[in-house]
Amino acid sequence: MKGIRQLAEHLDISIGTVSRALNGKPDVNEETRKRVLAAAEELGYVANQSGRALRQGTTNVIGLMIESNKDIVEDSDNFFLGVTRGLQSVFARHKLDLIMLPCPSDEDPYEYLKRMVARRVVDAMIISATQRTDKRIDLLTKAKIPFVSLGRSLSSSNSSWIDLDFDGVANSAVDRLVAHGHRRIAIAAPSNDVNLGYIFLDGYRRALDRHGIAYDLSLVIRAKTSEQGGYQVGHELLQLADRPTAVILIYELMAIGLYRRLSEASITPGRDLAIIGFREEPRAKFLQPALTCFRISLRDLGAELGETLLATMPAYGHFYPNRPRTMIWPLELVPGESDSFHLKAE
Amino acid sequence: MKGIRQLAEHLDISIGTVSRALNGKPDVNEETRKRVLAAAEELGYVANQSGRALRQGTTNVIGLMIESNKDIVEDSDNFFLGVTRGLQSVFARHKLDLIMLPCPSDEDPYEYLKRMVARRVVDAMIISATQRTDKRIDLLTKAKIPFVSLGRSLSSSNSSWIDLDFDGVANSAVDRLVAHGHRRIAIAAPSNDVNLGYIFLDGYRRALDRHGIAYDLSLVIRAKTSEQGGYQVGHELLQLADRPTAVILIYELMAIGLYRRLSEASITPGRDLAIIGFREEPRAKFLQPALTCFRISLRDLGAELGETLLATMPAYGHFYPNRPRTMIWPLELVPGESDSFHLKAE
Incomplete structure (x- = not known):
């Protein structure tokens, strides 16, 4: 060079x-x-911009940490590409570039982040897949690296975050199923410690409670948030002595494996079992019957995440005054045919 | 901090x-x-490692450029996560970190790369989605940034690359279909200028030629390499006066949309139309009938890509002597049920 x-x-x-x-x-x-x-x-x-950047103490690069090993993002990576577009649309205003930091599957996310912070590659960070308690939040706070997390955590007492409305989704899924006559409603939850699993399950539990339906632990099925996990969910549903009439999925692509397992047992989704998925997604759209799910603009979410982050950065905060530090991101129900039948009274 | x-x-x-x-x-x-x-x-x-790195002229970070806007990677991003794991397994030996550089959809990949090179964030680069001629290759060569490309290009006369065996896949798909009695074999090719489209189509054409089948331009269907693109392929196939009996897809997830469109027209994949997809993939696995496709270990591919890159870097080349500069990566046929029927003689 x-x-x-x-x-x-x-x-x-x-x-x-x-x-x-x-x-x-x-x-x-x-x-x-x-x-x-x-x-x-x-x-x-x-x-050589890096010499200049070092003198200024900035790199003009923002990092998005992604964890390829976590169940929750196992196959949902187009989720991150969608968010990336929104982030970039905001960062471009300030001539900032976004890079993605993929945490290796055999490395502890905390140790990885610590090393990336030490490398001083980025001015600020976006983290995701927040755990119930998440040491990364303390690390970034102490190191005074501006950051925002996609996902709440018990650790995020003073930091900025945006989280999807898992509670709202669980609520409206239960409401809809109850309105269609269901009482035995199963839920597929993540098998790991990701915080959204707790929130989703809490929402489901409280929604059942509102309808006077007892919480039944045997109807909570833990699985990997992947197609294969969905297949497993189907398998476990079929083992239950008193089989549920409906199931709510934490992850839309589970539906692909679930449909397959049900078809092997000659059970028709949307007729013998009601299914509600999570995010509306191209793959789920082509399922037959079409999956009832929830719409979200990943680009808008990314843009909001970008502005929330910039609001915390000394050099850009004045562009984004009065911005809330935390936000619950709503999702809109998209009715499909996977749960449209009404259960006959027994 | x-x-x-x-x-x-x-x-x-x-x-x-x-x-x-x-x-x-x-x-x-x-x-x-x-x-x-x-x-x-x-x-x-x-x-502060960046001060040390600047004095040494290195960052110990390798960049993987991904283009979220290109048709070819539109929904295939779990492809990159798979490759990432292999890359990281190799880079970890040398305490190097991998970052992903997502080119914004509204930016020219060449201009983007130029800026990222100027930011001096990385010591070396991996580029992908190579175009027929690709200015990025000249840029990196001139700037003396070590790089490897995932994909050939007419521009890569002296640079290192690994490419999937698109030619071999087209060949064995045609052979298999011809052995099952097919003569009217359509092909779904990318609608953009990505180089793999040319190679795939060349392989298809030469394979037909070997079997004495005339190349028929009306059987080459250009589409986006996505589920939606597959739906469009189905739509166009149905319009053809003399309908083909088989189709080869450049991208496996096209099958999801294609199956859907065929089902709307009461045509059964694997019975009324033979379909061969591209890469074996969890989503395609759950299709009914199971898609005939080709197996590849993304982790192994990533590891090979990482070693090929390191071989070109002055500091690491001696660890990887006698490594070939270029390589065609083979794929292994995985027979499914989407093309298993034999066509009856007319």
């Missing part, structure tokens, strides 16, 4: 002139400027 | 002693070392 010194030597012009030409200063004549730019292109000169 | 100076002031110890304690030098007594480490933890001190 050519530096400015090599460029100046090649052109036989002073480093100062080359620098002024490259930076578009007016005191360089047009001819010289063109020669410098042409040579820079030809020799592959690239401005 | 606390620096070493603040830490020394807080402890009322010299900066030199603090530094030696933090770096585990033996000439610091145990008591002092413990005090320093406790204070570092408490005050959120983080070693």
Whole structure:
């Protein structure tokens, strides 16, 4: 890689002139400027922004940490690409770039984050897949790295976060199923310690309570949030002596495996068993019967997440005054055919 | 964020002693070392590796550029997460970290890469979704940034690449279909300029030729490589006056939309139309009938890609001597039920 010194030597012009030409200063004549730019292109000169950034103590790069090993994001990575677009639309206003930091599956997310903080690659961080208690939040707070988390945690007492309305989704799913005559309603929850599992299950429990339905632990099925997990959910449902008439899924792609397992047992989704999924998603859209699910604009969510983060950063906070520090993101019900039948009274 | 100076002031110890304690030098007594480490933890001190890295001219970070807007990766992002695991397994040996650089959908990949190179965030790059001619290859070559591309290009005359065996897949798909009695075999190809589309189509054409089947342009259906694209392929197939009896897909998730469109027209995949998909994938596995496709270990591919890259880097090349600069990655046929019927002679 050519530096400015090599460029100046090649052109036989002073480093100062080359620098002024490259930076578009007016005191360089047009001819010289063109020669410098042409040579820079030809020799592959690239401005070393990292030296400048280090002097300023900034990198102008924001990191999005993703955990490829966590059940909850196992196959939902297009979720992150969707959010990424929204984040980038906001960061572009301030000439900031987004990079994704994928935590290796065999590494502790806390240790990984600690190392990435030490590398000083980013000015600020977005973390996701928050655990019930999450040491990463303390780490970033102590290290004074501005951050926002996608997901609440018991640890996030003073930090910024946006979380999906898991409680609201569980509530309206239960309401809808009860209105269709269901009383034995199962729920598929994550098998790990991700905080959203607790919130979702709490919402389900309270919704049942409102309808005077007893909470039955045998109807809570823990599974990986993947197609395979959905297949497993189907398998466990079929084992139950008093089989439920409906099931609510924490993750939409579970429906693919669940439909498959039910079909193997000659049970028709949307006729023999009511199913409500989570997020509306292209894959789920092509299921037959179409899955009842909840709509969310990932781009809007990403943009909001980006602004919430910038509001916490000294250099950008004044652009985003009075922004709430925390937010529950609503989802909109999209009725499908997977739960449209009414249960006959027994 | 606390620096070493603040830490020394807080402890009322010299900066030199603090530094030696933090770096585990033996000439610091145990008591002092413990005090320093406790204070570092408490005050959120983080070693500034970027200063060190800048002096060495390295960041110890490798970038993987992904293009979220390209049709070819539209929904195949779990492809990249799979590859990421393999890359990380290799980079971890050398204490290198991988970051992902997502090119915004409204930005030219070349301009984006130019900016990321200027930011000096990474020591080396992996690029993907190579175009027929790809200016990014010239850019990285000129800037002397070590790189490897996942995908060939007409531009990659001297650079390192690994590419999937699109030619081999097209060949064995055609062979298999011909052996089952098919002669009118359609192909779904990408609608954009990604290089793999050319290779795939070339392989298909030559395979037909080997079997004495004329190439028929009306059987080449251009579509987005997504579920929706597959739906569109189904739609176009149904419009054809002389309908093909088989179709080969460039992207496995197209099958989801294609199955849906066929079912709407009461056509049964695997009985009325033979279908061969591309990569074996959890979602495709749950399709009924199971899709005939090709197996690939993304982790192995990622590991190979990582070693091929390291072989080009001055600091790591000696660990990976005699490594081929380019490689075609084979895929293994996984027979399903989507193409198992034999066509009756007319």
